[in-house]
Amino acid sequence: MNDPFKQASANRKVLTADEDAEGRLDSFLTAALEGEFSRNRIKSLIEQNAVTINGKVVSEPKRKVQPGDEIVIDMPEPEDPEPKGEDIPLDVLYEDDDLIVLVKPAGLVVHPGAGNWTGTLVNALIHHCGATLSGIGGVKRPGIVHRLDKETSGVMVAAKNDAAHRHLSDQFADHGRTGPLERAYKAVVWGRPRQLKGTIDAPLGRAGDRTKRAVKREDADDAREAITHYTVVERHVEKPDGTALASTIECHLETGRTHQIRVHMAHIGHPLIGDPEYGAAFRTKANLLPDPAKVVVSQFPRQALHAFMLQFEHPSTGEVMHFESPMPQDMEELVKALQKARL
Structure with missing residues (x-):
């Protein structure tokens, strides 16, 4: 050349x-x-x-x-590559010398990036755990072995040393196929899936921009295996024909792709309530609900998704660690409004 x-x-x-x-x-x-x-x-x-x-x-x-x-x-102007500790409150479920388990609130970005160089979970972890955390797992993602979307709440684990980071990362990469790793979510979706329990096996890939995802053909260049198991926990605002305007579901991930639950549920025609990317076309369905549920649903500010359970093997002791977190207040209020609604 x-x-x-x-x-x-x-x-x-x-x-x-x-x-x-x-x-x-x-x-x-x-x-x-x-x-x-x-x-x-x-x-x-x-x-x-x-x-x-x-x-x-x-x-x-x-x-x-x-x-x-x-x-x-x-070339973009260089940003400060090293996040600083910030005194951001953390809801800690468990902590020892190897790891910390916490509940991430909706609205908190996990790690620094374009437009979010401060005020992230990483900044909070560096402040809480000390400067030694900053070298684990990369400068901008210290201790992070998995992530939740900004507007998804729920249980997360972060590593506090290199050995723990490697061990936990391996578990998440394996998706629990050969170990005890398990992740479960609660979500509120539009409608009621035809099957009360089912599996969505549909590869995911990029959908035109850097962050959005879509179901792809298996032979697509960027297709990555994605499997979600779901169970309908409760039907809301049922009609005489047995259908429902909304449902609370529980999802267990067999893989952990970006936006996996959000894309998969939209793919089968039941996007998450409040999802601005994959459920926007369903927004007007709130008009079918009676007051006050119509107001609560139409004003819900995020995708109704909460990572309520996380299970993994402790990197040092080998003990199976199991943690759960109830739905946060905003999702509780959403579910209660739907439970009270009658056609």
Whole structure:
């Protein structure tokens, strides 16, 4: 490959694809920059709209490069990479020298990222556990072995040393198939699934942007196995024909993909109440409810999802640790309003 650079500066790099250029954009840039950035970093820059080809923003790493293409990378201003401890209250269920188990409230981001460099669970953990935590599991994700969406509440575990981090990470990577790891959630969904107990086995992949997910064909490039087991716990606002306007369900994860429960329940036609991404089309269904349930449901500010149970093997003792947390007040009030509603 000939030297592709036309111009380079601290914050901008301009390259021209030579006559032999071919293949994916992320692969081309990784080779052209000769190890200056990893392929994952290149992919991240593309997905953050920091790359243009012939003056047009490109957000797909797999976009094909053509000979003569002018490619511009505008590097974002560097952020402070090391999160600082912040005195954010934690609801701690258990703690020892190896780990801490807590209940994350809705609205709390787990780890720092674009737009959320402070006020995260990581900032709270560094303050609570001390500076030694900062080197475990990476600078921006110290101690984190799994995550919950910002607006999902529930039980989480974080590691406090490298050995515990490796052991817990291995358990989550295994999805409990060969060990005691188990995760269970309570959710409030629209309608009532046809089967009161069932399994959703549908691969997930990206849906056009960096964070949203969708069910994919098994042979799709980014398809990843995703399996959710659900049980209808209670039907709300039942009709004479046996259907219901809403249901409380319990979900057990066999895999742990981004937005898995939210996407899977929407896939079978029963999105979570309050879900702004996967349940927006169902928002007007609140008008079918009688007051005051209609008001409570229409004003519910987040996806109605709570990780109520977490079980895992203690990394040092081998003991099976089991923790549960009741639904938070906002979901309790949502369920109570639906329980009282009558058609």
